[in-house]
Amino acid sequence: MTALSVPALPAEDARLRPVPWRRMAWVTWRQHRIALTGLVVFLGAVAVLIWTVGLRLRHSYAAAAACHPASSIACSHLISTFTVGGFLANGYNLQAVPAVIGAFAGAPVLARELETGTFRYAWTQGFGRWRWVLAKLVPLAVTVTAAAGAFSALLSWYYQPLFLARKPLTLFPIPSNSLAAGLFDLRGVAFAAWTLAAFAIGALAGMLIRRVVIAMAATLAAYAGLAFAAGLYLRLHYLPPALARNSFSFFVSDPSRPVVVVSQWWTKGGTTLSPSAMNQVINSTFQRMMPAAHSSQEGAVAALKQPTNLRVLHYLGQHGYTEWTRYQPAGRFWPLQWIEGGWLLALSVLLIGAVVWLVRRRAA
Amino acid sequence: MGIGKEVSAADGRGAVSGRGAAASPIEFRLDAGSGVPTYLQLVQQVEHAMRLGYLKPGDQLPKVRDVVAALAINPNTVLKAYRDLEIKGLAAGRPGQGTFVQATLSQVALPELTALRRSLSGWLTAADGAGLDEDGIVALFTSALRDFYERRSGSRARGGAASDGTEGVA
Amino acid sequence: MNVVETRGLGKRYRSTWALRECTLAIPAGRVAALVGPNGAGKTTLLNLAVGLAAPSEGEVTVLGGRPAGSPAALDGIAFVAQDTPMYKNLSAADMLHLTRNLNRRFDQHYAEARLADLGIPLKRKAGKLSGGQQAQLALTLALARHPRLLLLDEPVAMLDPIARHDFMATVLTAMADDGVSVLLSSHVLAELERVADYLIVLSRGRVQVAGEVDDLLASHRVLTGPAAEAATCAGRRAVHLRRGEVQAHLLVRSAADDPVPVGWEAHPVGLEELVLAYLREPGASEPRELAALRKAEPSEVTK
Numbered sequence: 001m002t003a004l005s006v007p008a009l010p011a012e013d014a015r016l017r018p019v020p021w022r023r024m025a026w027v028t029w030r031q032h033r034i035a036l037t038g039l040v041v042f043l044g045a046v047a048v049l050i051w052t053v054g055l056r057l058r059h060s061y062a063a064a065a066a067c068h069p070a071s072s073i074a075c076s077h078l079i080s081t082f083t084v085g086g087f088l089a090n091g092y093n094l095q096a097v098p099a100v101i102g103a104f105a106g107a108p109v110l111a112r113e114l115e116t117g118t119f120r121y122a123w124t125q126g127f128g129r130w131r132w133v134l135a136k137l138v139p140l141a142v143t144v145t146a147a148a149g150a151f152s153a154l155l156s157w158y159y160q161p162l163f164l165a166r167k168p169l170t171l172f173p174i175p176s177n178s179l180a181a182g183l184f185d186l187r188g189v190a191f192a193a194w195t196l197a198a199f200a201i202g203a204l205a206g207m208l209i210r211r212v213v214i215a216m217a218a219t220l221a222a223y224a225g226l227a228f229a230a231g232l233y234l235r236l237h238y239l240p241p242a243l244a245r246n247s248f249s250f251f252v253s254d255p256s257r258p259v260v261v262v263s264q265w266w267t268k269g270g271t272t273l274s275p276s277a278m279n280q281v282i283n284s285t286f287q288r289m290m291p292a293a294h295s296s297q298e299g300a301v302a303a304l305k306q307p308t309n310l311r312v313l314h315y316l317g318q319h320g321y322t323e324w325t326r327y328q329p330a331g332r333f334w335p336l337q338w339i340e341g342g343w344l345l346a347l348s349v350l351l352i353g354a355v356v357w358l359v360r361r362r363a364a
Numbered sequence: 365m366g367i368g369k370e371v372s373a374a375d376g377r378g379a380v381s382g383r384g385a386a387a388s389p390i391e392f393r394l395d396a397g398s399g400v401p402t403y404l405q406l407v408q409q410v411e412h413a414m415r416l417g418y419l420k421p422g423d424q425l426p427k428v429r430d431v432v433a434a435l436a437i438n439p440n441t442v443l444k445a446y447r448d449l450e451i452k453g454l455a456a457g458r459p460g461q462g463t464f465v466q467a468t469l470s471q472v473a474l475p476e477l478t479a480l481r482r483s484l485s486g487w488l489t490a491a492d493g494a495g496l497d498e499d500g501i502v503a504l505f506t507s508a509l510r511d512f513y514e515r516r517s518g519s520r521a522r523g524g525a526a527s528d529g530t531e532g533v534a
Numbered sequence: 535m536n537v538v539e540t541r542g543l544g545k546r547y548r549s550t551w552a553l554r555e556c557t558l559a560i561p562a563g564r565v566a567a568l569v570g571p572n573g574a575g576k577t578t579l580l581n582l583a584v585g586l587a588a589p590s591e592g593e594v595t596v597l598g599g600r601p602a603g604s605p606a607a608l609d610g611i612a613f614v615a616q617d618t619p620m621y622k623n624l625s626a627a628d629m630l631h632l633t634r635n636l637n638r639r640f641d642q643h644y645a646e647a648r649l650a651d652l653g654i655p656l657k658r659k660a661g662k663l664s665g666g667q668q669a670q671l672a673l674t675l676a677l678a679r680h681p682r683l684l685l686l687d688e689p690v691a692m693l694d695p696i697a698r699h700d701f702m703a704t705v706l707t708a709m710a711d712d713g714v715s716v717l718l719s720s721h722v723l724a725e726l727e728r729v730a731d732y733l734i735v736l737s738r739g740r741v742q743v744a745g746e747v748d749d750l751l752a753s754h755r756v757l758t759g760p761a762a763e764a765a766t767c768a769g770r771r772a773v774h775l776r777r778g779e780v781q782a783h784l785l786v787r788s789a790a791d792d793p794v795p796v797g798w799e800a801h802p803v804g805l806e807e808l809v810l811a812y813l814r815e816p817g818a819s820e821p822r823e824l825a826a827l828r829k830a831e832p833s834e835v836t837k
Contacts, residue, residue, distance in 0.1 A: 018605060023635040030628060031621070116622075120615035121672075124584050125636035126608050126679070132636075362588075394728070399804065402728055429710045436703040437728045438565050439710040518790060 019127045024135035032140060035105050039144065043151050046097065054158040061161035092182045094155065098148065098191065099223040102198020105144050107215040109136055110355065111206035123359075130360040137203055137352050145196045152191030159183065179260040179330055184235065185227070188337035193344035198223045200351035207355050230340070236262045238339040241326040246317050262326040269320060281321070286312050388426040390418050394435050402437055406445035414454065414469050425455060425463040535562045535598040537683045537715045538583050542592035545578050552578040554739045556592070560717060560732060562682075564746075565709065567730035568719040569809055574736040576719035577616065580687050583717070584613045597682055609638055612676035616687040618669050622661030626654055626671055633675045645678035652700075666697030673701060677708045684708070686718035702729060727805040735812050742812045742819040747805060754808055757784045759798030773818050774811035785811045 029036075067075035110133070113119040123129040185194055202219040209215040241262045266278045273281075317323070328336070390413045392406055400408075413419040428442045446463045449455040456466045491501050536559045543556040553575040560566045568576045581587040582594050585603020593601075600607045624632065626649060634640040649656060652674075654667050663671060669689060676684060684705065690698040706729065708714055720726065726733075733750060735743035743750065754773070761782040764775055774785040785803060794800045803811075812818055 019636065019638055027632055027635050030624070030632065117615065117617065117619040118621055120586060120613070120619050121621075122636075123586060124608060124611070124613040125633065126605070126638050127636040128605055128608060129585075129603075396724075396728065429707055432706045432710045433703050435728075436699050436706060438731050439706060440564070440731050441728075514790065 018131065021131070021135055024127065024132065025139065028136045028139050032105075032109070032136075035108065036140075036143060039101060039105060039147060042100075043097075043147055047151060047154055050154055050158050057158070057161050094186055095182060095227065097151070098185075098195040098198045099220050099227070101144055101148065101195050102200075102202045102223060103216040103219040104202075105140060106199040106202020107206040107219050108212050109133075109140065109203055109206055110359075111210055111212040111215040114207075114210035115212055129362075130356050133359045134356050137355065141196055141199050141348070141352065144199050145192045148195035149189075149192035152187060155191065156187045159187065179235075179328060179333060179336070182231075184333075184336070185231070185340070188334065189341035190337055190344075193341040193348075194227070196348045197226070197344045197351075200348035200355075201226075203355050204351045207358050235336065235340060236260060236328060238336050239328070239332060241328055244325045244327060246323050260328045260330075262328065264323070264325045267322045267324065281316070282312065285316060388424050388430075389413075390426065392426060392431055392435060394437065403441045403445040403448065406431075406442065407448050410445075410449055410454065410465075411469060414465065419465050421465050421468060423465045424461075425449075425465065427462055536560060537562045537598075538566075538594070538596050538717060539599070540579075540582075540592065540594045543579075543582060543589055543594050544591040545575075545582060545587060546590040551590075551739050553582070553736075556739075556741050558734065558741065558744055560715075560734070562715045563713065564732040565706070565716040565718070565730050566732035566734060567726050568717065568734045568736060569721060569723065569726065570736035571721065571813065573738075575739040576736055577687055578739075579736070580613070580685050580717070580719060584611060584685055610682040611685060612679050612681035612683075613685045614669075614672045614676050614687065614689055617692065618672040618689070620660040620668055620672060623659060625657050625659050626663070627656040629660060629671065629675060630656075630678075633678065637679050639680050641678045641680060645674050648674045648678075648704075664697075666693050666700070669693060669697065669701055670704065673704055677704070677712075677714070680712060681714055684714050684716045684718075686716065688719055688721070690720070690722070698725075723806045723809055726809075730805075733805070733809070735809055737813055737816050740819070742816075743809075750808060751803060751805065752790060754785060754787055754803050755790070756801045756803050756807070757786055757794065757798045758782070758801065759784075759795065763795075763797070774815050 064075070113122060122132060125132075127135075185191060198219065201222050202215065205215040205218045205222065206212070209218055265275075266273045313323070390409070392409055394402065394405060398405070410419065410425065419425075425446065428439050428446075431437070431442045432439050446455060446457065449463075450457065454465065454467055454469070455463050457463045488501070491504070496504065538558060538560040540556050540558045543553060543558075544551060545553045556575075556579065568579065570576055578587065582589055583596055583602055585607065588603075596602050596607045597610045600610075621629065621632075630640075630642065630645050634642060646656070649671070652667070652670050654663065654671060660668060660671060669692075673689070686705070689705075690701055693701060702725070705716060705718075709716060727747075731747050733743060733745065733747050734741060759782065761777045761780055764777055764782040764784055771787045772784055773787060776783045785808070790802075
């Protein structure tokens with residue numbers, strides 16, 4: 001007995017058109033505008049810092065480059081100002097930026113909804129659960145990646161003098177290697193790709209852990225692990241390393257041929273020598289040739305970095321020792337960038353897909 | 365049913381105030397602890413109001429929506445009460461307008477009242493003679509009264525003849 | 535049309551079954567009340583109906599056969615969860631805008647008028663509203679979608695009496711205006727009789743009672759009589775026994791015109807008494823029989 005008349009549902013309900021995607025644009029903006037403006041403010045502040053320091057760096061470089069002769073006292077003073085000015089030459093501080101962005105932009109998206117219970121509102125609206133999460137994650141991911149891309153363009157501008165320094169001034173003892181672990185992922189497409197990956201990791205962590213702060217911490221930890229693995233090992237093997245024989249220049253930082261060394265070993269007469277045995281040979285040869293040099297072990301090894309010790313290595317080469325080096329030349333910068341960007345993009349898509357799948361599955 | 369577009373004058377806390385000519389003369393109240401079913405309370409209040417003259421034929425009973433908003437009761441309950449009144453012949457619904465009082469409660473004629481009173485006195489004397497005290501008389505009478513009306517409403521629901529609304533003197 | 539239909543529905547979390555063998559058919563146009571003690575499975579059932587949880591066994595359909603959680607179901611159902619979750623940093627106006635963007639149907643005019651009636655300022659952040667106001671805001675958002683079915687999970691548990699009254703008045707007025715069906719869970723029995731016309735009693739994850747309130751009240755009564763005869767009096771139709779030394783009250787399933795055993799009195803039973811009796815007898819359920827009468831301590835004689 002139905003007391004009140006209940007209007008019958010129209011037949012077209014069976015073929016309901018979904019609520020348009022664009023409606024979520026306002027929702028995503030309104031709910032995440034603090035995170036997005038925070039991102040812009042954060043990157044903006046760091047960008048201002050980079051800009052001012054970068055200008056100083058350029059002035060310092062110009063002064064040092066214009067100074068003649070290069071070996072005079074005055075000029076070497078300028079050169080040392082340039083090289084030891086603390087200009088983020090290693091790039092390690094900036095490594096934190098993608099991680100921080102990923103943790104703060106990515107983790108709260110789902111973790112906050114699950115922690116506060118608002119998913120019980122959001123996932124029972126007409127828009128639908130999995131479309132909701134996709135319509136949030138994709139625009140945020142794109143925004144975050146674009147901002148990171150713009151920022152990394154600024155970083156490339158910043159590091160120009162440090163890379164240029166290779167060419168004219170051989171007195172620069174430590175030029176920046178564009179393949180170096182701390183610098184490779186600040187430029188090209190890598191920085192944007194790493195930020196995207198951090199965001200995707202954050203989103204998945206938020207979905208699995210369901211607590212904002214813990215998810216953020218987990219994102220930072222996971223990102224750090226991945227970044228270390230990539231920088232210390234994976235990156236060196238994207239392309240098969242080249243093999244060089246008796247390229248003693250690798251023992252000294254030859255400014256004209258920056259490389260990243262993958263592995264290095266010596267052979268004599270076809271058999272590989274252990275590093276400790278080889279060290280002894282080098283040391284004894286060194287002692288014989290330069291009796292006045294340091295006698296301590298670390299002094300000897302450090303002294304190998306001096307250009308004059310090429311004579312020791314040439315001597316060894318003439319006496320049957322062969323040095324083999326696997327390396328990645330700096331000329332491979334862009335192919336390596338694309339490879340790294342590629343697999344990070346694939347990983348991000350996979351992780352975001354996993355989030356959408358989990359959201360769908362939690363209810364169905 | 366349409367969507368109630370007019371902004372209700374009630375905030376749900378107090379009585380619904382009238383809105384011009386469509387207002388009902390009476391208000392319902394609910395005694396939640398009395399044990400009497402809600403719909404029955406509404407029916408009784410209408411009959412009581414009719415008896416006392418608050419409601420005359422042609423007056424409108426409160427709109428279902430207003431009763432629900434004021435008392436927070438199920439609209440089906442109000443509809444059930446109004447349907448009960450319709451079955452008793454006391455009210456009639458006009459589609460789109462509401463429910464309106466239709467008849468008056470028949471009064472019992474004076475000679476009949478006097479005769480009933482006399483027979484009641486006789487019964488009381490007999491009960492007192494049997495040893496029932498005042499509470500005992502009240503208990504016995506109340507139980508018999510309830511049984512009578514339960515049986516009566518049961519037979520009515522099974523399609524018995526509609527009564528003329530004759531009520532005993534309470 | 536049945537607004538909620540379940541067949542053998544069950545839900546398991548790790549190793550415990552929150553709901554088991556639940557078969558229901560709740561008709562439209564009713565206020566259906568879901569009652570039971572804490573942990574009985576009320577929230578689980580509501581979550582299954584709205585698609586927030588997936589069944590471990592059985593199936594649940596809503597609004598005349600639509601799968602729970604499907605786009606058509608989500609479109610026609612509005613859900614207000616326990617503690618009315620709300621985005622604390624968004625203003626009431628933002629919440630309206632949000633809900634409008636997330637749904638196909640949204641009556642902005644109704645929502646704004648309703649909030650104005652209630653005295654809820656549109657610009658205030660939702661987190662700064664009182665408990666009653668938050669509940670009313672959540673309800674307004676739900677009703678402005680003009681759903682066919684409104685699901686409420688213990689909506690008034692945290693509200694003071696006035697806020698409770700206003701909340702239920704809003705729900706029932708919407709039912710009168712719009713024809714929306716309501717399924718609400720509650721463990722406050724006293725107010726049910728006024729509000730509910732369909733009753734589901736859950737206990738330990740199983741359905742004990744399901745039916746129209748009028749039918750249930752008409753098909754049960756309390757027999758009062760000598761305790762010594764209690765065991766044989768109603769036999770298998772007995773639901774619950776309370777006995778003293780000499781007198782006993784027996785809640786039985788019987789029609790109003792069934793003959794009363796000699797020496798016994800019959801009384802009608804109220805909704806609260808009925809529900810409590812079933813909850814005290816977890817083994818009793820309306821379709822199934824009571825296995826044995828429980829011998830209780832001499833208890834206080836009612837009436």
